[in-house]
Amino acid sequence: MGEKLHWWQTRWFVVAMALAATIPLLWPDIPPLVDLPGHMARYRVSLVIGDNPWLHRWYDFRWSLIGNLGIDLLVIPLAHLMGLEPAVKLIVIAIPVLTVTGLLWIAREVHGRIPATALFALPLAYSYPFQFGFVNFALSMALALNLFAWWLRLARLGRLRFRALVFVPVSCALWVCHTFGWGVLGVLAFSAEMIRQHDLRKDRQGGHWLESWIRAGLGCIPLALPMALMIFWRSGDHVTGQTADWFNWNAKYSWVLMVLRDRWMLWDILSACVLFAILVKGVRDKRIVYSRNLALSAAFLAAMFLLLPRIVFGSAYADMRLAPFVLAIAVIALRPRPGVSMRSMATLAMLGLAFWGARLAGTTWSYWLYDQRYDSVLTALDKLPDRARVVSFVGRRCQDDWAYSRLEHVPGLLLERKLAYTNDQWSMAGAQQLTARYFAAGGYAHDPSQVVTDRRCRGEWWRPIAMSLNNFPRNAFDYVWLLNPPVFDPALVKGMTPIWSNGRDTLYRIDDRTQPPPVLLPHPRRNGASVVR
Known part of the structure; x- marks a missing residue:
């Protein structure tokens, strides 16, 4: 029998955290x-x-078939069932819920148990891109996290043929939701495959990274079909929009500080600093170590963040959208070393839970204030x-x-x-x-x-x-x-x-x-x- 699960590693805890993620959005009508x-x-x-x-x-x-249709398509059946505004609210509530479940599921698949440090990543379910209302993007990223966890699980269970078959339509559906989610899923899956293939080759032949790179690319072919959809989408005469503002380092530095931007600057920046402190702790604290799998994923995403321009195909803030997820993957990459006292990990879990609760309380208050403002200005519509x-x-x-x-x-x-x-x-x-x-x-x-x-x-x-x-x-x-x-x-x-x-x-x-x-x-x-x- 395995070691007994601790409270932050149980299924009921994951369910509780997913339900907690809905709290800020329950009161506002919009x-x-x-x-x-x-x-x-x-x-x-x-x-x-x-x-x-x-x-x-x-x-x-x-x-038209474009990579930006997630909620546009979902509201069609839901609006007929419950009305447009309740349908939109339901879908938007699902985004932080899926983000939380995706992060915790990935952590469990990679580490075997949810590490206490993973709780510090949960506030990124309400990251700045979500606050900005990039809802198709945010939905696609939440789905991408859960699909990546499923990708890892199927590999762990040895169901590679089934994975190859099912991820062809799944990747296309994710691309239709938003191109960004599909791209991030591809990066995460490729980095995970590199580590898996390297470990397999290491056991058998000494483990060459070049061979692992090639095999990882072949393993990710089931995710490649949306590339054809992308070419079809962007090659039409009707398409407009430029790609511009490359390597704006001042902006990129700002995006990192703004990952939790909402209403109160000092509170939001201090909260971001908590995440940075956790990442530093993973380097300096001998009780904590980074997973090679997720560390490589975070490194690949960080490279994407640095290389992306601010505007892609006329869509603004392309690089900014990725910053919270670089941090999220890096945070859940941390885990305790074998033999570390669970008492110290329990303390860290309590601190992570308190951090998540404090951010939820602040976001709930902030959304209530915004909702009051919405209610006051929308009385004009009666006239x-x-x-x-x-x-x-x-x-x-x-x-x-x-x-x-x-x-x-x-x-x-x-x-x-x-x-x-x-x-x-x-x-x-x-x-x-x-x-x-x-x-x-x-x-x-x-x-x-x-x-x-x-x-x-x-x-x-x-x-x-x-x-x-x-x-x-x-x-x-x-x-x-x-x-x-x-x-x-x-x-x-x-x-x-x-x-x-x-x-x-x-x-x-x-x-x-x-x-x-x-x-x-x-x-x-x-x-x-x-x-x-």
């Missing part, structure tokens, strides 16, 4: 993730455009008729404040709830199914026209609020919705009637459609390309 309301608007269009053909005057929606044409302007500063207002894509809920026109949708062919075609709106048809500032911001497309309020085409819109706007001259809203207000947030009805003379400001040089998320 998960307060920056980009999510904009994505919800697209989901609504996909569901109703067939019954509302007039939407074609504003948007072009075309289903709007269905199918209204609304231009929204959401204020922000040129400086990247640690705590986002998370209002940048709240205007998308106008489209999601009222089927109203909203100017916050991303519009880049080939990156998603929906593009804006409301030509009367001109330069105020899509993201980032909804973002306004008090002045020109170097390196950004955002307009100053004075320019936006003066220049937007009044004939194209019925209402103006200001959310957290910078200070502006009241003369700029002449001819508009406020019909709702909540502090600085105001909804105006456009009564006078006389177009003021245009205001033109020089635009600073921009480093990079138009981006989507």
Whole structure:
């Protein structure tokens, strides 16, 4: 018989941690993730455009096989069962749950038991990319972690033929969810196969790394079919989007510090430092050692993070998305050396559990505050008729404040709830199914026209609020919705009637459609390309 399991190694503990991961998202009606309301608007269009053909005057929606369809596809059956907003909430709740189960499952497969140090990785279920609302990406990464654990388990059980067969369709499905998840699964599987093949060769022939590399590549062929899908996707004439901003070391350094970014800068950075301290402990503490398997996986992911540009095919923050998972794999790579006292490991497990609980409490409070803000601004929708044409302007500063207002894509809920026109949708062919075609709106048809500032911001497309309020085409819109706007001259809203207000947030009805003379400001040089998320 094996050694008795400790409390953090049992199945009930894994179940408890998975359930705990749902806590921050239980209260908010809409998960307060920056980009999510904009994505919800697209989901609504996909569901109703067939019954509302007039939407074609504003948007072009075309289903196509792209590597970014995870939640877009899942909401179709679920929305018919429970409604769109509950369906989205259910899927989003599943993301941190699957992230937790994936990390703990990988740790168990590699180490045989869940090491106490693995608990410190659990707060990364609410990492910065998730907070930003990269939901298809986050879902694909959560699935990739669980699929990698399954990959390891099938190898441990010697079911290699079955693994080769089943991972052909599974890898394709993961690619459809989001390309990034498929790529990360490939990296993790390849590194694990290298170690497995090396150990097999070592026992038989002395173990040559080059041979192990080749055999690992052959073993990962079942994961390769999505490469053909990728070529098909990116070779069409409809595809746009640049790849840019390589080797931005300052940004990469910032992404590492921001892995747990949410609301309180000091708290989030100190929490990240706890992870760094655990990794250092693995090097300096003789009681703890790194698994070769996961250490190599973390090294490969770290290399990807360093080599990736900030913008890939027009998709922003490509490198930032990977940083939390490099740390997560590195943390779960740690395990106690044989013979180490379990009392010291139990103490470490309690500290890890306390860290996870503290992060959960902070995220729950933060989400409650964001939900209160959402509830206050969304009362404006009661003043709007269905199918209204609304231009929204959401204020922000040129400086990247640690705590986002998370209002940048709240205007998308106008489209999601009222089927109203909203100017916050991303519009880049080939990156998603929906593009804006409301030509009367001109330069105020899509993201980032909804973002306004008090002045020109170097390196950004955002307009100053004075320019936006003066220049937007009044004939194209019925209402103006200001959310957290910078200070502006009241003369700029002449001819508009406020019909709702909540502090600085105001909804105006456009009564006078006389177009003021245009205001033109020089635009600073921009480093990079138009981006989507």
